Amino acid sequence: MSLKEYILNDVEIINLSEKIGEVQKLFNQLTYTHLPVESEGVYIGCISENDVRCFENDKTLEDYRYSIEGFYVREGNYWLDSLEAFAQNNSNILPVLDDDNLYMGYVELNEMISLFKETPFLHEPGNILVLEKAFQDYTFGEISQIVESNNAHLLGAFVSKMDNEMAEITLKITPSGMNEIIQAFRRYGYIIISEHQEDTFNKNLKDRSKYLDKYLNI
16 A cells, blocks of 8 residues: 555645744644755755754754755655654654655654554454564564464564564464464474463473472472
8 A cells, every 4th residue: 555645735845945933833833743845846855843943043944954854755655664764764744755756745653553553463363472583593484384384374573673683573373273383483493472371381381380399398
C-alpha cells in the first residue's frame, strides 16, 4: 500500500524568506514537530520547532538555512517505509515528493501507526515469542523453517533489539503447539527470552529446583 492515498495538504509549505516570528506562530497553532520549507517553489527540507524556538524573531529562515533538515519520502514508497523515516528523523510529519521532486503534501505519524495496528501482526490472535541469538548465527529462513515445520505460521518477525552482537528477535506465531516450537528453537541454539506456560523445559527446571530445595532441607 503506497503513501499516495494518505497525503494531506492542510498545512502549506513555508517559504525560506518567512520571518522566524511567523513560523513560531504557526507552530503555536499546530502539533507538528517540523514544517516543510521551500525556496523558489522547490522543497529544500524541514525546520524543527525546537530549533525555531531558539532563533531570533526578526530574522528569516534564510538566516538559519543550515538548520533545515532534508528528509522526505516518495509518493510511491510503501507505508512501512515511512515508519523508518519517522523514527530516523524524530518527526511526526513527513513531506512527500513525487518522482520529479515536487512537493505533494505530507503524511502524519499517527495515521501510519493506525495502519500498522490493522496488520495481522497486531490484529490477528497469536503467540508472541522472543528469541535471542548471535546476529551472525541466525537467519529468518531458519526461523520460518522451525516455525512451519511445527505446523504453525509466522504472522510477523522483526529484530527488536541489538546488543553486544546479540540479536533479540520478536515473533508472532499462529496459535499452535508452542512447547514443540520452543524446544525446537532451543535445539537450534536460540535462547528463549519470553516466558510461556507451555514451556515444559522451564517447568521441569522449576520442579527439579523445588525437589532439590526440599532434599537439602531434610
